[in-house]
Amino acid sequence: MARSQFPTSRRSYLAAVGATLATAGCLGFGQGSAQTIEMGVVPDVDPDTAIQQNTGLAEYLENQLDVTIDLSTSADYAGMVRSMASGQVDIAYFGGVSYVLAHHRADAEPVVVGSKDGSTDWHSVFITHESADVAAMEDITASPGQYDLVFGDPISTSGTVMPTYYLQTEHDTSPADFASSTHVGAHDATAKTVANGSGDVGALNARIYDSLVEDGTLGDGVTEVWRTPGFPDYPWAVAPSVGEGRIDAVRDAFTSLDESDNADILETQNVDEYVPVTHDDFTSLNDGVEMAGLLDDGGQTTG
Structure with a gap:
C-alpha cells in the first residue's frame, strides 16, 4: 500500500x-x-x-x-x-x-x-477579484502599477515562469511594473489569495483554476480575465x-x-x-x- x-x-x-x-x-x-x-x-x-x-x-x-x-x-x-x-x-x-x-x-x-481533450498543452490563467474593478487584461496592463500581482512558486511553469513570459511577449508588461509581485506557493493558494481580496491579480494553472471554480471553492467574486497560449x-x-x-x-x-x-x-x-x-x-x-x-x-x- x-x-x-x-x-x-x-x-x-x-x-x-x-x-x-x-x-x-x-x-x-x-x-x-x-x-x-x-x-x-x-x-x-x-x-x-x-x-x-x-x-x-x-x-x-x-x-x-x-x-x-x-x-x-x-x-x-x-x-x-x-x-x-x-x-x-x-x-x-x-x-x-x-x-x-x-x-x-x-x-x-x-x-x-x-x-x-486530445491535447497535452497546459495554460496559465490570469484572475482578478471584483473589488479590483477589472473587466479585461488590457485594463490591468494599461495601468499595472495600480495592482498587486500574485504568483505561485518561483519556478512553477504555469504559476510564474510562463505567465511572466506571456505578460512580456503578449502585453509588453513585466511583473516589476506592478505595485507589488508576491509568490505564495501552490496554485490554490494563489487563487485563494485573490479570492479573499489580498491580491488584485493572480496567475495560476488553468486546469486547477477550472477545478476550483467547478467545486465552488472561490465563490462569485473571482473572474478570469485572460488565458495564455498553450505550453508543455x-x-x-x-x-x-x-x-x-x-x-x-x-x-x-x-x-x-x-x-x-x-x-x-x-x-x-x-x-x-x-x-x-x-x-x-x-x-x-x-x-x-x-x-x-x-x-x-x-x-x-x-x-
Whole structure:
C-alpha cells in the first residue's frame, strides 16, 4: 500500500526524510536489493491535497510494477529537484520548469505527460477579484502599477515562469511594473489569495483554476480575465536509479491507465490519458529556462 511521507508539519517531514535517507539511501529500482520506489510530487496544491491526489495512482503503480511505493512531496518545487539530484527520489511529478532543471542537474528523463481533450498543452490563467474593478487584461496592463500581482512558486511553469513570459511577449508588461509581485506557493493558494481580496491579480494553472471554480471553492467574486497560449508542462520523469530496463515498464504502466477501469484515478489527475514523451518535447521550454538564467542559480530557488 502506498503511504504518505508527509506529516502535518512540512518542517518535521523534511527533517525526518533527510535523516532516514542519510542512513539508508534511496531504495530505488536500480539497486536490485529492494523493490521500493521513492515517488515524489511537486506541491502544486497544498501538501496534504498533493498526497491525496496521487495516492490512488501510487497504489495502481504498485500493482502494475509489483513494487512498494513511498509517496512524498516537498516544501517547494526546487525541493523536488534537489531530492532527485541527491538520489532521494526515483520517479517524480514535476512542473515543466522544475523538470528541465532536474534534467540538467539530475539526468532526469520524462516518460509521460497527461493528455486532456486530445491535447497535452497546459495554460496559465490570469484572475482578478471584483473589488479590483477589472473587466479585461488590457485594463490591468494599461495601468499595472495600480495592482498587486500574485504568483505561485518561483519556478512553477504555469504559476510564474510562463505567465511572466506571456505578460512580456503578449502585453509588453513585466511583473516589476506592478505595485507589488508576491509568490505564495501552490496554485490554490494563489487563487485563494485573490479570492479573499489580498491580491488584485493572480496567475495560476488553468486546469486547477477550472477545478476550483467547478467545486465552488472561490465563490462569485473571482473572474478570469485572460488565458495564455498553450505550453508543455507537468511530466512524470524518472531518475537514473530506475535503470534502463525498467523505464519502459514505468511508461507502460502510465499509458495503460484506462478510463473504463481507472476513471477515478485519471479524474483525480485531471487528465484523460497519459502519453509518452521525450526530452525533445520540452525543447522550447528548455530554451526558455536557459534564457531566463534559471540554470545559473545552483538550484537554490525556493518558494
